[in-house]
Amino acid sequence: MATKVHLAQRPEADELLGRSPLAALVGMLLDQQIPMEWAFSGPYTIAQRLGTDDLDAHEIAAHDPERFAAILSEKPAVHRYPGSMAKRVQQLCQFLVDNYDGDAEKVWQGVDTGKEVFKRLNGLPGFGKQKAQIFLALLGKQYGVQPEGWREAAGAYGEEGSHRSVADITGPESLAQVRSFKQEQKAAAKAAK
Numbered sequence: 001m002a003t004k005v006h007l008a009q010r011p012e013a014d015e016l017l018g019r020s021p022l023a024a025l026v027g028m029l030l031d032q033q034i035p036m037e038w039a040f041s042g043p044y045t046i047a048q049r050l051g052t053d054d055l056d057a058h059e060i061a062a063h064d065p066e067r068f069a070a071i072l073s074e075k076p077a078v079h080r081y082p083g084s085m086a087k088r089v090q091q092l093c094q095f096l097v098d099n100y101d102g103d104a105e106k107v108w109q110g111v112d113t114g115k116e117v118f119k120r121l122n123g124l125p126g127f128g129k130q131k132a133q134i135f136l137a138l139l140g141k142q143y144g145v146q147p148e149g150w151r152e153a154a155g156a157y158g159e160e161g162s163h164r165s166v167a168d169i170t171g172p173e174s175l176a177q178v179r180s181f182k183q184e185q186k187a188a189a190k191a192a193k
Contacts, residue, residue, distance in 0.1 A: 003143050006171045009037045013044035021105035022055045022096070023047070024143075028135045028166070029092055029126045034080050036166050037175070042078045046089070049074060057102035061093040091125040108139055114150030114158075133157045137167035 003018045007027060016023045023043035031039035047055055049071045060068065068090055072082035079085040093102070100106040107124070108117045114136060121132035137157035139145035151158035157165050163177035 005142055006175075007036065007040040007166055007169055008044065009172065009175065010041055010044070013041040016044045016047060016054065020054050021103075021107075022057055022093075024138070025092065025096075025104045025107070025124070025135070026055060026089055028131060028138070029088060030079055030085055031131075031166060036169065036178070039079070040166070045076075045078050046071065057093040057096040057104065061090055061097045061102075063090065065090060088126045095125050108145050108147075111147055114140075114147050114153030117145070117147055117150065118153040134165040134167055137165060141167050142170075 005014050005018045007017055008014050017027055017040060020043070026043045026046070027040035030042040043055055046060075047053060050059070052059075065087065069083045069086035072078040072086040072089075096102050096104055096107075107120050111117045111120065117139070118132055118136050121127055121135050122129060124132070127135070133153070133155045134157050136150060137154035140150040140154060140158060151160075154167075156162065157167055162168055163174060163181050165178060168178055169175050
């Protein structure tokens with residue numbers, strides 16, 4: 001899966017995201033209530049603190065929950081809510097161990113339709129409809145995972161040339177465009193209230 005991505009805007013973190021399906025999934029899981037690049041730097045930070053060069057679903061799932069939470073809480077914290085996110089990362093990894101032999105890539109590898117990949121992503125702990133659609137769009141746009149109907153299954157996030165989500169970030173300029181889009185959406189939602 002070695003792909004060149006610019007999600008974390010940090011070469012070493014992006015290198016891990018480009019080669020590790022689990023790191024990409026964990027980054028997506030962490031992407032809430034914090035800046036996108038902070039979320040997608042998280043997997044690299046976790047790997048560093050575990051003393052490894054990649055994340056291992058079996059190892060993370062089996063990790064003592066309090067010690068794993070401490071790893072995410074160390075300064076600088078991996079997330080604004082390190083304790084609850086540590087729990088979510090472990091739940092995701094346990095689900096992958098139980099259902100996909102711990103191999104994150106099996107969630108989408110060899111799946112024929114975008115609808116099915118969406119269904120599998122949507123079934124992951126911590127992934128709702130929007131997160132599943134965004135990750136499906138990320139897989140299609142940047143990782144070359146393009147089963148039949150993936151754009152439709154990803155909804156508006158799958159649109160070509162859009163700047164809606166992390167799926168559209170290819171560098172600092174597109175990051176700014178995505179940020180701008182998100183701010184417009186928030187302002188529109190506020191105005192609607």
